[in-house]
Amino acid sequence: MKLSQKQAVFENEVLTRFDLFKSLFLTLPFQRVKHTGTLLPFFTTHCEQGVEKNSTPEAIIDSFFQQYEQYIQDEDRVDLLFRIVQYIERQVVLFDAIEDSSFQSVGKSDEIGGLNSLFRLAQNDGKLKKQLVEKLRDFSVRLVLTAHPTQFYPGPVLGIINDLIEAIKANDISNIHLLLQQLGKTPFIKQQRPTPVDEAISLAWYLENVFYKVTSGIQSKIDDELEVPSEDVKQLIELGFWPGGDRDGNPNVTVESTKKVAGMLRTILFRCYYRDFRVVKRRITFKGVESYLENLQEIFYTNSFHTVDNPTDDTTEILKNLHAIREVLHSLHNGLFVELVEDLIRKVNTFGCYFTTLDIRQDSSVLRQTMDYLVQEHGEEVGVELNQLTRDEERKQRALRFTENDLAYQEDAEPLVKDTIGVIRLLKDIQRSGGERAAQRFIISNCQQASDILGLMQLFLWEGWETDKLFVDFVPLFETVDDLSRAAAVMRTLYSNPHYAAHLKRRGNKQTIMLGFSDSTKDGGYLMANWSIYNAKVELTALAREYGVDLVFFDGRGGPPARGGGKTQRFYASMGTEIENKHIQLTIQGQTISSQYGSLDTAQYNIEQLLHAGLISEIKQNQGDTLTEKQKQIIEDMAEASHTKFLSLRNHPLFLTYLEALSPLKALSSINISSRPVKRNSDKDLRLEDLRAISFVTSWSQLKQNIPGFFGVGTALQWAEENNLWSYVRNLYENSGFFNTLIDNCMMSMTKSNFSITSYMKDDPTFGEFWNILHDEYTKTKNYLLKLSGATVLMENYPVERASILEREKIVLPLLIIQHYAIRILRAGDLSAEQEEVYRKLIGRTIYGVVNAGRNLA
Template structure:
């Protein structure tokens, strides 16, 4: 098969260079590194052959060691396995760095449409240019960084990767060698479980080193291309932040940690400003600007290095002085160095004194408990009694009086209740120090009824806030299939509630609704989850337009397609006319952050892709992206069939047992990857509803079975074919951007699957039948996807991404064999507690490498 030009470039720029630079590892002056590096190719080849022969992992490992006399003792074998894991971890980093350094040469991804193509059209089409300019005045992209543990590079390793990318770009071999030495000495794991503040500090690296610079660059580009003043589009790119604010299921997030994170974000931002200001000050040595420079010197320095306990919002003062300097330069000094000042003005317009909006999130059950506590303890002052809280939904909504009685709470109250009330009070201080934009959203997880929102609003009024100045947006999160189906009813109850409608009007009639992929996929399977969210968007858009509400969808997207990741830009470009798409808001996390936003090049490209998607979906909308009633019915029926298939799997008596026994699910709770527990109600027996979607998806991906990303899709397509609907499915794939992207993302999940690794399980007495059921659906889905896309292999239309995935899977195959070997050794052998701990550590270390390697468009 003839390679495309991009494939040839990928092979030369990435694969060949990877092979060359890998050899540098062998020269590192570390104990036993050369020995490990020499053995690794033999071990990797041995693993490949064993997998091809469908051998159990213990057979593969034991037969390898049987070739070497020096590995008779278990301790020697374990030592080598540890060193192989450490070696491969660093190979993954090297591959990441090489791929990122080649980003421009490869031509970004297999898709090339972006802002540049749109701007080129606008130069010759004045009407199009006018429409783009008008759209940009009321359009934004908000990227919300979360601390969900889907990628595990600690801060120091991120710094090394960044430097390594630049060194590889310049073919600086001596520096590459030094950085690899540093990499060899730098720990990849945390000694202690990170706190929410630690997680925030880690993600702040991206804010400071990537987003701070890239957002200004994009604003400048738009200004230059469209001659649009930056003041008109100052909120085009927004950033959100969850570490320190997201307390849903994480008891380690407290009022104190929220306060520390808000303070840290403000301080880091001012240090960024101060660094830029020093460049400005060094260049502007002319008369007329002295006083303004002096004002800024004092203001920026003190906020950077001498922060006070309760600072105030200084955005106005900073901009006033910067604009005065700009005026002096333009009127008296021929605009010399004015671009430096304009760059800083753009950044201050974008980030103010807060850097990124800190979202607060809590589960609806905790909010209900908090209301109950206040009602129980302040009889007569709340205007409610216990019977009101136990009433029907309609009566419960009517029971809220929205009185503004401030209620104190006791330090004897449940810690989660104290935290809820405490953070509501803290939000006032955070807004005072960084404006309303510093923290303006409270997200209600597991939102099931309108009273969940109204009750939270009442809690704010009981903690000192006033209805007329309640500068908070209440954001319901609908995630399960059932919650998504009820979302329209919930929102209509809110839009018709007099008090809430008035609050919404004071907030500019803008309502944000969060739709989550993670739990909906775990709940209903891949096809039903995606379709449920799409249907909910159509219904909620129609409702918002009926009530004249400016609707914003906030998508809780994870890393892999099973959690809403994949080609997100294509989803947004293909929403169709029935779905509101004025603003794009989505969570980014883990390997999505590092792979798509980890360097200046990749971040600028991917943000521009999102901007392009939002603009093109409205300005040059593809009519076929708006689904017909017949198309909706076909997808509806397929989703129902897929859901039935997925539920038969979920309800299988071996479902959780299989995951617990064969995957590293248990190990996820013991490794230091996150401040958040692996499951809700962590002190109780494991139940599927309590298991976090990240742990659920990660466990399947470590098995290389990726069930949440495809299971049920093949059965749905078989049903469509048997019911003479195949021509409609083909038409959908060819013409609907939504359906096409959904299927292509499914192919990505399957490309990252490898059932050969666990094929030995087909003869297992306990799980053989269950494994066969999984494998049959995989093969069925694969056959139908190839038929639908008219392809010979999965992801044939995306050869560069496919090649990247396959190379990464090849790199980590030894990690998977080692991991499954360790899991089975613990399960099938009588080991001492000390031996068990050693093998658990091996499992933990392999998890890191496997997850870090699986980044390709998440």
């Protein structure tokens, strides 16, 4: 399909239908202020015209009220702004539903390809088919749902969206109208801040309604197309889960919440199994299977609807009965309805008795604090002195003897110490009820030295775990630019440590290393962050191959390109020979969960994209994907130039002041979106190192400046041109999948930027100079990106995505004007306490719609 044809389909299937269905909003039940639905189009146009004139938000909104004063009483003005926000929030939902309903016809054919294209190649190439089958023996994709719920739709709204998608597919106008009315009366905003368990319940909606169904279908598709015996293929699609387990900087995650989430996941899974089993039981009414069905009935029903004390892992027993039923069907009943049994077998093989692996994460400083406490309390018993842990790294490692014990804590111990010890002990119970895969990873944030890992391993042995039965993987997380540069040295020390090497051998000689994009971007800027991670992967891969370790990279990716999002699958398809890519593991979070995995169609497509990327990257690599030494040096020098430019911005005295004063950063801490605080050390003054990357990136995106996604890239490209290296950079863009994706994702960030909204700031006496620094780099980057790509507009090669982004930006423009208006009114002061609270609430409400519309902004 040509580009113009794809655009035509999108305009017809999405944009035209959106314009038609928007008329239904005129009858939505928001009538506290009359004429809201009628005034909204005029307000949108007024905002667009005001932005074109570089007007301030106050001038735009005040002039609108003056122009339509016959419809709006003075006392109704702020209330009208709230109603407009409600309308636009629901317009975003309508646009999402229309776009998702058109997924099959519009598609994403400008991406790298899916499994079908790979299967077609394999049908005509016996060698390729054999390679694929061999690769599938030890390959997997793990998607980890994280505790960053920047997708703000609660469960009831998600249900309406899915019903709306089906109604739009059927062009059922009457039902669409009813669903929009239901949407109008359904709250988008939670009255209370969610707990970690609430977050887990919210994300479990996707497990139950999407992933449970899709993963089995994809596995079946691969089995059928490649004719691979099921026993020859390990679990291809794995799921991970952070809500309830990720306690890094979140004091609301406790041992009790972790326990509740693990139990909740098990119960939801068994209810899914029970629904499927009822279909099996209804169809398979033949002789020879009665006892097996009775056994399964007892297991599924009891675990679904009764509280089971000390549940155990029933996976083996379930599979034993299902295999027996399958055998009877084949031998006595001509395989009738055997596909129902095989589908359930695939699901049980994938999800066991746990549904998704619950990861535990904690910061290294908390783990050190716990180690110090236990040594202080039980030093003589374990033969370690506290001063040994405060010396240099080498002596600290020698002090760890990896002895087994069962150490307790006193009631006056710090809460984080109690929690760390408690969750280490709890992991045994979770594994007992769900098997090893239920909870087998402990991730160490801010990992800076080998003793961070070795110390955690010692903590497990001091808390009742036995060396030979330590079924836990210790996963270091390297994120800042400095930590990434030291990662290989840390891992070499670990691989050389006899105790850790023995543990690794018992774990199948497989080491998982997590690399985080979020804090690395906040620390070093877009280009340096991506290059630091790429370099670290090359070094860590070489080291793992030297030691014979099976290396797994777990990428901590957020939604936007600034946090490792964007065209993720293209990165995995272009790793080259120097980076281990046997397994793909990544976090999915925020709006990325709903936009890419919110429906059966989109989830299947995006999972298949990742599978295709991982399979093809090793079997049919492009020559340009493995960078030459010259290319590496050029990117290294460009990253340094970009880093220097970014640091000059970070070190500017107005950097945080600008963000606090003009963005809704402060409001993020007061709205009920997450159980996690906006920043670490929340009781202290704001420091950049304490500010969470998700809050950092979200604040810039609400300003429509997206600094973390491009700043410094233009300077780097200018440096290359001035040093006569432009032809090399052009060659990189044309031939290196890594560099091409890096640049294309930067273009996506910039397409979602709009400096015109804040152009009134250029002459501001306080922030004007700073705003111009940001705008100048934006303009420079845009010009160089267009020159590099040979395009006339950003994202020219992705016309459907570009059209979608521009329409979404148009929808939320009024929200941004309202948000910036409220922020400036608060800054001006002279408000009563009641008025201040109203405007703060208005700011918070606008954040929801902007983030939801952006789909990968936070």
